[in-house]
Amino acid sequence: MMETAHLVTLAGLAIGLVYGAVGLLSGFCLMSSMRGVLAEGDGRLMRTYVLAIAVAIVASQLLAGRGTVDLGKSIYLQPTFSVPVLFLGGLLFGYGMVLSNGCGSRALVLLGRGNLRSFVVVIVLAIAAQMTLKGLVAPARIAIVQASQTTISANSLPLLASALGLGEAVARMLASLVVAGVLAVFAFAHGGFRRSPGQIAAGAILGLLVAGGWYVTGYLGADDFNPVPVTSLTFIAPIADALQYAMLSTGLTLNFGIATVAGVFAGSLVTALATGRFHLEGYSSPRHMLRSAGGAALMGIGGVMAFGCSIGQGLTGLSTLSLASFVAVAGILLGTTAGLRGALRVQPLKVAPAN
Numbered sequence: 001m002m003e004t005a006h007l008v009t010l011a012g013l014a015i016g017l018v019y020g021a022v023g024l025l026s027g028f029c030l031m032s033s034m035r036g037v038l039a040e041g042d043g044r045l046m047r048t049y050v051l052a053i054a055v056a057i058v059a060s061q062l063l064a065g066r067g068t069v070d071l072g073k074s075i076y077l078q079p080t081f082s083v084p085v086l087f088l089g090g091l092l093f094g095y096g097m098v099l100s101n102g103c104g105s106r107a108l109v110l111l112g113r114g115n116l117r118s119f120v121v122v123i124v125l126a127i128a129a130q131m132t133l134k135g136l137v138a139p140a141r142i143a144i145v146q147a148s149q150t151t152i153s154a155n156s157l158p159l160l161a162s163a164l165g166l167g168e169a170v171a172r173m174l175a176s177l178v179v180a181g182v183l184a185v186f187a188f189a190h191g192g193f194r195r196s197p198g199q200i201a202a203g204a205i206l207g208l209l210v211a212g213g214w215y216v217t218g219y220l221g222a223d224d225f226n227p228v229p230v231t232s233l234t235f236i237a238p239i240a241d242a243l244q245y246a247m248l249s250t251g252l253t254l255n256f257g258i259a260t261v262a263g264v265f266a267g268s269l270v271t272a273l274a275t276g277r278f279h280l281e282g283y284s285s286p287r288h289m290l291r292s293a294g295g296a297a298l299m300g301i302g303g304v305m306a307f308g309c310s311i312g313q314g315l316t317g318l319s320t321l322s323l324a325s326f327v328a329v330a331g332i333l334l335g336t337t338a339g340l341r342g343a344l345r346v347q348p349l350k351v352a353p354a355n
Contacts, residue, residue: 004223005253011216012256015209016263019233021271023109023264026202028052030310031097031106031336038340047186047193048203053318054183055207060214060232060319061158061176065169069218073230075307076322077156082149083327085141089305090313090331092298097332098339098346099295103310104235104303105264107296112268114280120289121296126243128300129236141305157321175321209233210315217256228256232319234312235261236303288349306331 022028026048033046063069071077097103100121102110107125111118131137154160157179161171187203188194213232221228238257245252272278283289303309306328308317314332317325338344 004221004226005228005255008216008221008228008256009254009259011220012213012259013263013266015212015216015233016260016265017267017270018263019105019206019209019260020109020112020264020267020269022202022205023105024113024268024271024277025275026199028202028206029102029106030314030332031102034333034336035340038337042192043190044193044196044199047188047190048199049314050183051187051200051203052207052210052315054180054187055204056210056315056319057176057180057183057207057321059208059211061172061321063211063214063218064320065172069214070230071214071218071320073218074320075231076313076317076320076325078324079153079155080149080151081155081307081324082145083324084148085145085305086307086324086328087331089302089307090328090333091335091338092302093306093309094302094332094335094337095339095344096295096298096300096302097310097336100292100299101295104239104299105233105309105311108235108239108261108264109268112265112270113272114278116280116282117289117292120283120293121299122239123243124293124296125236125300125303126240128297129240129304130244130300132301132304133237133240137301152323155323157323160323179321206315210319213256213260213316214319221256231256232316233260234308234316236300236309236312240300284349291346291349302335 027045028048029045030049033049036042036045060069060071064071100107102118102121104122104125107118107121111122132141154163157175158168158172161175162168166174193199210232214230217228217232218230221230234257238261241255242258242261245254245258269278283292299309303312306313307324308328310332313325313328318329339346
């Protein structure tokens with residue numbers, strides 16, 4: 001019989017493969033979604049993202065309600081967290097995402113398609129994240145968190161509803177259906193989205209992948225002697241761990257997150273080759289590279305501070321209905337908006353004519 005850790009790792013690879021293929025074919029990306037809404041007037045990608053959140057919430061809360069997975073063991077539902085650090089981390093991540101023209105998961109997808117700019121983004125993001133997790137920046141981050149953290153008993157929307165006198169099951173169902181229902185109505189109210197079956201399918205599949213991650217780590221990985229951390233799709237820490245594993249695999253353990261990162265790249269690469277989408281791309285200028293690398297550093301630092309990225313918090317965190325995740329996502333949305341509009345808007349780069 002296959003060991004639990006190996007089963008979880010293989011399942012993480014499979015989830016990553018599907019994410020990479022769907023992400024490439026659909027263009028799934030929060031930054032592109034917001035750019036479509038704020039600058040181009042096309043809201044279909046945003047509806048795909050919103051639908052993915054709705055599906056992730058319903059499917060994940062069903063698993064939790066049935067007792068299949070204990071979401072309370074995840075990092076998103078801890079009783080103690082720092083609101084200022086989560087929000088600031090979200091701001092940094094959102095703004096960095098605009099500078100780099102995409103988040104960490106999108107960089108992995110584009111790298112599989114041959115985008116060499118994304119190689120720089122992935123490497124710099126990984127280094128900055130590892131520095132913030134365990135390196136030079138870690139002591140300052142930990143000190144700020146300890147000085148500003150808050151402890152609350154009701155750390156999720158279902159628990160808030162329970163505090164009003166509702167039973168646990170009713171509170172979970174009510175919170176899930178209200179939030180997911182509002183999101184689904186918003187998504188399908190857009191005529192262009194309703195006429196885009198590919199985008200609808202992408203949103204549904206990616207939302208189900210989040211629940212799949214919870215099932216794999218929280219149920220299949222629930223070994224009494226060697227349990228794995230309960231988690232799902234997230235990319236900041238896993239990208240950092242993947243780089244460290246590639247460099248120093250001796251003595252390190254291959255896990256769900258590292259396998260997912262490898263799967264996303266491989267899924268995108270295979271899909272790009274099979275569909276003729278693979279082509280090499282590079283930077284247009286040194287300034288372009290500097291901006292991209294700077295954005296990647298902000299995403300690495302901010303993503304660690306916010307306990308996740310536009311996927312790790314935006315999909316996986318929100319699927320738990322964690323209050324901390326709503327704070328982090330608010331920061332990500334505001335940071336992204338600042339980069340796309342207003343005084344802090346990131347100006348388009350001028351491409352020099354070819355000689």
